Amino acid sequence: MAISLGGLNSGLDTNTLIQQLMQIEQRKLLKLQARQQERNDKLDALKELHNLLSDFKKSAKAISNTTELxxxxxxxxxxxxxxxTASDSAFEGTHSIKVNQLAASERKVYNTEYSYPDEKIGAGKFIYSYNNQQRIxxxxxxxxxxxxxxxINNDNENPGVSASLLKYNDKYHLVLTGTDTGADFDISINPFSTFELSSLEKLKTSGAEAGLATKIKDLDSFSGTLGTTDKITITGTKHDGTPVSAELTITDTTTVERLLSAITDAFGSDANGATAILENGRIKLVDNTSGASLSTLNLGFTADPAGSAVLTLPGFEITDDGTxxxxxxxxxxxxxxxxxxxAQDSQIRVDGYPAAGWLENSGNTIENVIDGVTIDLNSVTSIDETVTLTITRDTETLKEKLQEFVEDYNKIIDFIKTNTKYDPATGTAGILISNFTVSAIRTKINSPLISTTSGFSKDTDTYIMPAQIGLTVDSTxxxxxxxxxxxxxxSSNYSDVLQLIGASEIGSSDSKDIKFYSASDKTKGGTYEVEATFTDSVLTAARTRTLGTTTWHTATVTGGVILASSQTDDSGKTIYPEAGLGLTAQYTGTATITAQVRVKEGFAGMLENVLDDFLRTxxxxxxxxxxNTSDSxxxxxxxxxxxEARLTRAEERLKQKFARLEKTLALLQSQRSALGM
Structure with missing residues (x-):
């Protein structure tokens, strides 16, 4: 039970006295609370700085790759x-284009009229085909x-046909529309089903169904090593019984899609021909004409006697007899x-090619005609008309990215200034004043912007510092x-500007015997010394070091390739700046030869590395x-x-002391009254 004292016997305001005594006792608590609040304020500031650095890193990353710039x-x-529109793989230039026709999807209207949508049409079977797939x-x-x-619309296996009703003169007509454009996507109304063959077994790779891009040599039914004359033989008969015979030479890059094309080409595109497709891992042969058929298909494998390849191909069965x-x-x-x-393909002519024909595409968005350019066809040109496409550099986008980079940098500088300044008038200091990490951040993000960019040389490069392209740090x-x-x-040196900003994995060597081969995202910009040892023209050892240092780092040697050490510390960070540097070395004789290799890294990439050192998880x-601040x-x-627990106990002790005092005084007063005093 809490003790409450009023000082009735002593005449003292004991509650106030206890509060005053406890205020003295609480000085340590108040200091701790103030220290905790200061740490909380510091943590909030560090988190805000972390966010600002993360934003700046994104800005740096956006300009750290020359190709993407x-x-x-x-x-x-x-x-x-x-x-x-143009991507970063485009080239400046001008192109003239004629558009003969746009790609279109097929649309068919049933001529018979119906008075109402709910008018009965009778019992039977309606058969149509689309994209080499039939539906009954x-x-x-x-x-x-x-x-x-x-x-039709709710059919789970609908191959891409949309059905609707057209109302005309108060009568209704059935309309079928293909959902794809291109000449291959016609809608066929069939009096009979279409003859189909399907492979008895699925083509598989690593146990899963093969796809169009699967290489023949990666099929589970393939083993051994390909020679130079391994072939798949394609034999059979067409719809009308005409014999079919063709061969497909297999290489390391031959795919299932190429096999299907070879089968389709062998059967032909005429009415008696057929089309090969892949459906759920099975090869299907679909006649181009509906009805009963004499089509057959056999696939065989003829191995190169000099090789060891074995390929087992599936047999075929009739899955629809066309009757x-x-x-x-x-x-x-x-x-x-x-x-x-x-259904029709789009037809265009680019820069007069082809002179006597047209470039055809199944769609009206074309990406494979002009490098890096996506063309959208909206209409056709008149007979004597051409449309000119002019491709130019978009420097405005680069300037916008650089401006964002500048703004994000300045936000960091403003934040650090605000939180590290000292006001002598008030005697107050910023929450991050004298913080070593914050001071290091300001110094290290500034350095790449005021010094020579890593791997660049005034003897060979047009620009070597950001100031030369307009990026400067002012007096503040x-x-x-x-x-x-x-x-x-x-305008003067477009490529050189991009390299200064975002060069990555670009290198050169001063030696004809040791040549730059590659670099990785771990390789820092700079100049490196390379030493390679040859014995009887065989590369036996190599080592690397940063130019101007004394410690060599042993490199890995494989054949004629040198790979700099990628050793990491406990945090997983590579120890040496040349990590991932690849070189080729050739020399006739026995000797130890040296070279200087320069690896360029734009200032944006340098800043990314600096920021990563501060922000790694x-x-x-x-x-x-x-x-550490959170722990504190x-x-x-x-x-x-x-x-707080100690203070609670101390306050309780004080209350008990004063309670005993009051009790003693009450007893004395009682005794005096008894004595008549």
């Missing part, structure tokens, strides 16, 4: 006919026109259908971008600083808990 824009002389829709005596539309009749009255008669739009530590200087540099110095807050919290 290349940006192009396309201007069309007539956007109503052709619009286009079965109706009953109660099936309506709308029911047929729904049956199922389309019995839905009227619907199976092709004369009752009007093709209002035929803020970064500035002079767009006039940048524009001039981009487990070992980044800013991350560690945050963790937790430790102070434990001290506060203990101190």
């Amino acid at each position: 290349k940006s192009f824009k396309v201007k069309s002389s007539d956007e109503d006919i052709i619009s286009a 829709i079965t109706t009953t005596d109660t099936t309506t026109l709308q029911n047929l539309v729904d049956s 199922t009749a389309a019995t839905l009255a009227g619907f199976s008669n092709t004369a009752n259908w009007t093709t209002t739009q035929s 530590g803020k970064l500035e971008l002079d767009t006039a200087i940048l524009d001039n540099a981009l 487990k070992y980044g110095s800013l991350t560690i600083e945050q963790e 807050i937790e430790n102070i919290g434990d001290q506060i808990t203990k101190e």
Whole structure:
């Protein structure tokens, strides 16, 4: 039970006295609480700085790759006919394009009229084919026109045909529309089912169904090593019984798709021909004409006697004999259908090629005609008309990225200034003043912007420092971008500007015997010395070191290739800056030869590395600083808990002391009263 004292006997305000005594006792607690709040404020500031550095790292990453820095824009002389976009793999230039026709999807209208959507159409079978796949829709005596539309659209195996109703002159017509453009996607109304063959076994690779891109040599049914004359033989008969015979030579790159093309080519594209497709791992041969057929297919393998390849190919069975009749009255008669739009490819001519024909594509978006350019066809050109596409460098995008880079850098500088300044008038200091990590951040992110960029030399490179392309640090530590200087540099030496900003894994050697071969994302920019030892023209040992240092690092030698050590520390970070550097070395005789190898790294990549050292999840110095501050807050919290418990006990002891005092005084007063005093 809590003790409450009023000082009735002593005449003292004991409650106030205890509070005053406890205020003295609480001085340590108040100091701990103040220290904890200071640590909390510091942690909040460190977290905000972490976020600012993360944003800056994203900005640096956006400009740290020369290839991705290349940006192009396309201007069309007539956007109503052709619009286009360009990727970083495009090239400057001008192209003239004629559009003869747009790609279109097929559309068929059933001529028979119906008064109402719910009018019955009768019992039977409706058969159509699309994309080499046939569907048989079965109706009953109660099936309506709308029911047929729904049956087609809700068919789980619908190959890509949309059914709808067209109302014209108060009458309804069934409409079938292909969902794909291109000449291969026609809709066929069939009087009979289409003859099909299917392989008895699935083609598999590593136990899974093979796909079109699967290489023949990767099939589970293949073993051994290919020679130079290994062949798949394709034999059989066409729809009308005409013999088929063809061969496909197999190489390391031959795919299942190439095999299907070879089978289709062997059977031909005429009415008696057939098309090979892959469906759920099985090869299917589908006739181009519906009805009963004499088609057969046999695949064999003829091995190169000099090789060891073995390939087992599947046999085939009839999965549809082509004799199922389309019995839905009227619907199976092709004369009752009007093709209002035929499936067709787009046709264009680029820069006059081909002179006597057209480049055809199944769609109206074309990506394989002009390198790095995606063309969207919107309309056709007139007979004497061409559309001109002009591809130019898009320097505005680069400037926008650089401006964002500058802004994110300056946010960090402003934040550090605010949180590390000292105000002599008030005697207050920023929460991060004298913090070593924060000071290091400011120094290290500034360094790549005011010094020579790693791996660049004034003897061979046009630009070696950011200031030369308009990026300078002013007297206040803020970064500035002079767009006039940048524009001039981009106009004069576009590629050199991009390299200074985002060079990555670009190298060179001063030796004819030791040549730069490759670098990795672990390789830092700089100049390295390489020493290679040859014995009887065989590379036997090699070592590397940073130019100007004394310690060599043993490299790995494989054949004539040197790979610099990629040894890592406990945190997984590579120890040596040349990690991942690859070189080729050739020499006739016995000797130890040397070379200097330069690896270029743009200042954006340098900053990425610097920022990573601060931000890494487990070992980044800013991350560690945050963790240490969090630990300190937790430790102070434990001290506060203990101190609060101590104070509770101290207050209880004081209350008990004063309670005893009051009791003693009450007893004395009682005795005096008894004595008449």
